[in-house]
Amino acid sequence: MITVTYQVQGMTCGHCVNSVSTEVGALPGVENVQVDLDAGRVTVTSQRPLDITSVRNAVDEAGYDLVSA
Incomplete structure (x- = not known):
């Protein structure tokens, strides 16, 4: 397993967490998103x-900006 932490800009609430988790979690091979x-x-x-x-496209689809990996 590989674990990577990304910096995402624009998240402010629980809905943001759910949106990002859903979009990134749908990527092939993803086991867990925190x-x-x-x-x-x-x-x-x-x-x-x-x-x-x-990853950038998934975060963008959720409505936020991937700043760095």
Whole structure:
């Protein structure tokens, strides 16, 4: 398993957490998504390394901005 933490901008509430968790969690190979709302961090555990573009697109689809990995 591989765990990577991403910095996401714009999340402010529980709905934000659910949106990001749902979109990122739908990526192939993702096992777990944990969102730290206060810190703006999304920690993703996956079976293999995720393509940063796929993660960025999933976060964007949820309505937020991926700042860094």
